[in-house]
Amino acid sequence: MKLTRSSAIVPETDVTVAGWVHELRDLGGISFLLLRDRDGIMQITMPKKKVPPELVEHVRSLSRESVVRVAGLVKEELKAPQGFEIIPYEVELLNAAESPLPLDVTGKVRADLDTRLDARFMDVRLPATRAIFLIRATVLHEVRAFLSAHDFIEIQTPKMVATATEGGTQLFPISYFDREAFLNQSPQLYKQIMMAAGLERVFEVGPIFRAEEHDTRKHLNEVTSIDIEASFLDDNEVMELLEELIQHVYIAVAERCSAPLQSLGVTLSIPHIPFKRIAYAEAIEIADIPWGDDLDTAAERAVGQEMGEHYFIVDWPVELKPFYVQPRNNLCYAFDLMHPRMELASGARRIHDYALLVEQLASKSLAPENFGFYLDAFRFGMPPHAGWGLGAERLLVTMLGLANIRESVLFPRDRRRITP
RNA sequence: GCCCGGGUAGUGUAGCGGCCUAUCAUGGAGCCCUGUCGAGGCUCCGACUCGGGUUCAAAUCCCGACUCGGGCGCCA
Numbered sequence: 052m053k054l055t056r057s058s059a060i061v062p063e064t065d066v067t068v069a070g071w072v073h074e075l076r077d078l079g080g081i082s083f084l085l086l087r088d089r090d091g092i093m094q095i096t097m098p099k100k101k102v103p104p105e106l107v108e109h110v111r112s113l114s115r116e117s118v119v120r121v122a123g124l125v126k127e128e129l130k131a132p133q134g135f136e137i138i139p140y141e142v143e144l145l146n147a148a149e150s151p152l153p154l155d156v157t158g159k160v161r162a163d164l165d166t167r168l169d170a171r172f173m174d175v176r177l178p179a180t181r182a183i184f185l186i187r188a189t190v191l192h193e194v195r196a197f198l199s200a201h202d203f204i205e206i207q208t209p210k211m212v213a214t215a216t217e218g219g220t221q222l223f224p225i226s227y228f229d230r231e232a233f234l235n236q237s238p239q240l241y242k243q244i245m246m247a248a249g250l251e252r253v254f255e256v257g258p259i260f261r262a263e264e265h266d267t268r269k270h271l272n273e274v275t276s277i278d279i280e281a282s283f284l285d286d287n288e289v290m291e292l293l294e295e296l297i298q299h300v301y302i303a304v305a306e307r308c309s310a311p312l313q314s315l316g317v318t319l320s321i322p323h324i325p326f327k328r329i330a331y332a333e334a335i336e337i338a339d340i341p342w343g344d345d346l347d348t349a350a351e352r353a354v355g356q357e358m359g360e361h362y363f364i365v366d367w368p369v370e371l372k373p374f375y376v377q378p379r380n381n382l383c384y385a386f387d388l389m390h391p392r393m394e395l396a397s398g399a400r401r402i403h404d405y406a407l408l409v410e411q412l413a414s415k416s417l418a419p420e421n422f423g424f425y426l427d428a429f430r431f432g433m434p435p436h437a438g439w440g441l442g443a444e445r446l447l448v449t450m451l452g453l454a455n456i457r458e459s460v461l462f463p464r465d466r467r468r469i470t471p
Numbered sequence: 472g473c474c475c476g477g478g479u480a481g482u483g484u485a486g487c488g489g490c491c492u493a494u495c496a497u498g499g500a501g502c503c504c505u506g507u508c509g510a511g512g513c514u515c516c517g518a519c520u521c522g523g524g525u526u527c528a529a530a531u532c533c534c535g536a537c538u539c540g541g542g543c544g545c546c547a
Contacts, residue, residue, distance in 0.1 A: 080505030098505065115498085132508050150499060151481035151517090159509055160483045160497045165539060220546060237547090263546050264472060270546070348543070387547090394547060442547060467538090 052120070058090035062127040062135050068093060069120040069145070071176060072113050074157060084110050084142075086121060087176070091310075095121055096128070096136040109142060116148035116156060116176070164455060171461060171471060182311030183458060186304055187447055191256060193303040194277055194443075197296050203252040203279060208241035210234060210258060214421050221262035223272075234260035237440065240425045242280040243375065243401060246436040247428035254279040256443070266466045268455045269393050271444065273464040280438035286377075286384040286400035289437045290363060293388060293396060294324045296441075297361065301450065317451050322361050326388070329358070330366040345371055355391035362389050374411040377402050388441070390449040398439025405429040 055066040070088035077083075084095040097107050113119065123139035153170035154162040158177055167174040174180050195205065211227060212235045222233040238255050245253045259276045281289060298321060304312070305319045312319060335342060337357050338350030346354065346364075354364075369376070369383040376399040377384045384400035402408045408429055412419050419426060447459040457463040462471055 074508090076507050076510065078504060078507060078510075081507075082505090083507055083510095085508085092508095094508080096506080100505085128506090130506050130508090152498080153481065155482055155497065157497090157509075162482055163539080166482070259547085261546070265544080265546055266472090267542085267544095267546095274547080276547085345546090347545095397547070440547080445547075 054120075056090050057086075057088045057093040057133075060093065060125055060133075060135055060137075062125050064125050065122070066125055066137065067120060067122045068137065069118070071156075072115050072117045072119060072148070074115070075111065075113065077111060082107060082111065084113075084121075084139075086119065089181070091133070091178070093133060094131045094136045095123065095139050095142075096126075096131065097139065101138055102140075106139065106142060109144075110139075113144065114148050114150050116152055116173075118145040118148070119143060120145055164457060168457065168463065168468065169471070175461070178314045180458075182308075182314045183447070183451065183453070184461065185311045186308050186315075186451065187443075187459065189304055189308050190300050190447060190450075191275075191277075191443065193300045194256065194296065195254075197299045198254045198279065201252070201292065203254045203281070204250060206242070206245060206250070206253045206255050207257065208235070208238040208255060210260075221264075223260050223262045236261055237276065238278050239373075239375070239440070240422075242278055242438060243436065244425065244428040246280055246282045246403075247431070247433045251282045251434075252279070253281075264466060268457075269445065269448070271456055271460065271463055271465055274460075275443035277441040277443050277446075278438065280401075280436055282434040282436045284437050285435070286365075286386060286398070286437050289398055289400075289439055290328075290386055290388075291325070293398065293439055293441065294322075294326045294361070294363075297388075297395075297446070298322055298324050300446070304450065315451060319450065326360070327358060327362040328365050328386075329354075329362060331364055331368065331371075331382075332366065334364050343368060343370065351389070351393065355389065358389070359391060361395075363387065364389060372399065374415045374417060375399075375401050375408065378407075378411070384437075386439075388439070390445075392449055393445055395445050395449065396439050396441035398437065400435075400437040403429065403433045403435045405433075 054069050070086045073085040073087040073092055081098045085092050120143045121139050122141040123137040125135050125137055128136045153173050156176050211232050220236050225232050237259050242253055255278045258273055260273055301321045334354050338353045340350050364387045366382050367385045369378045372383050372385040387394055388396035409419050444456050444459045448456050
């Protein structure tokens with residue numbers, strides 16, 4: 052079917068368009084059909100004098116959200132919302148929508164998030180919801196473009212694994228033929244192995260799974276992680292890369308997503324780089340918590356309020372970070388990228404020395420024999436390296452000011468929800 | 472997992488012992504209307520989560536289940 056999209060309509064031409072019946076307004080002598088496609092809403096106008104009565108009656112009988120194809124003539128018209136309207140000579144019903152609808156697609160009555168997620172196919176028809184996913188696609192596209200331009204190659208690592216990768220978090224057990232296996236919590240070990248493989252700079256955009264019981268507006272049990280690992284770079288160099296990436300993505304979204312941003316009512320302010328760096332020691336002082344404690348929700352909020360914009364927390368105590376982070380006395384070369392609302396990313400310079408790595412595993416009470424395939428990579432020429440993992444959903448949530456992380460995922464997986 | 476607060480037409484809500492034959496908006500069915508753009512006007516349709524209990528009387532109070540939201544914990 053050769054169709055013209057609503058964003059590409061040219062006045063004084065014959066077009067065939069298709070979409071969903073958004074609204075019908077019958078004023079008696081003139082009636083309007085608002086037809087919605089992915090790009091927007093176009094007005095089909097039917098003055099009694101210009102359109103045959105059978106056609107008007109046919110359109111009047113359409114149910115909302117039915118799918119139709121319309122052929123007609125585009126007229127420039129200042130009274131029309133888009134500056135043009137289509138006078139139809141043919142309207143074909145492709146598939147009727149049942150009634151009542153599970154939620155209101157015109158946005159006059161805003162449904163609860165739970166209702167929206169149950170009828171996600173309908174919810175995404177709302178321009179304001181669809182905007183989130185148009186922007187999400189742009190964000191991930193720009194992440195790939197930026198990293199590719201910086202010489203990173205995209206890899207895919209397994210999501211089904213035999214053992215926990217770093218401890219700390221709970222894993223989802225799965226049945227793997229006659230064995231137990233797990234859904235992977237992070238590509239960490241695999242992307243590090245690729246440093247030993249000589250790929251030098253790799254990234255992965257993929258799902259990670261956390262079986263934590265957390266039940267909040269900023270946690271999900273399945274999220275998309277943007278992970279990088281780079282040989283011969285240190286923690287400071289990958290931090291610079293990270294802040295440049297964040298800024299690049301903001302600029303690209305501001306430039307290329309003006310319509311979606313508008314339907315969300317969001318004005319992006321581009322973050323300034325370099326982001327501020329504060330030491331863990333300063334952060335706990337602001338938050339008034341003791342040395343050795345991780346930042347809880349209140350602490351995150353207190354420090355976020357003080358900083359006001361994106362910032363890095365550096366110089367963490369070694370005991371608060373995973374075993375693969377390069378220690379420096381009782382501190383380590385790890386960093387967290389924070390937004391005033393929440394943590395966005397964490398990363399570090401990694402240990403590349405085999406003996407030190409085994410020692411650190413032991414100090415975290417992890418059994419080296421469970422990490423054989425990983426440790427082997429450190430025995431035959433592992434370059435020094437560093438990397439980070441960035442939460443794609445959290446990036447979107449903080450960028451767009453979304454109230455709930457569930458809004459940033461088409462089909463979120465949380466403590467209670469596994470359908471649709 | 473803990474602590475609060477909810478579950479009323481398809482959707483979003485009001486009502487919080489008798490005045491409820493349950494409010495309003497949106498929606499659906501229909502009628503009027505030639506420029507709507509959250510169109511407008513009129514008529515009609517459609518609901519108290521489930522199970523126990525208290526009471527002369529329960530949408531309303533109590534208990535339980537299920538379920539949703541917010542906060543916290545844990546985590547990224």
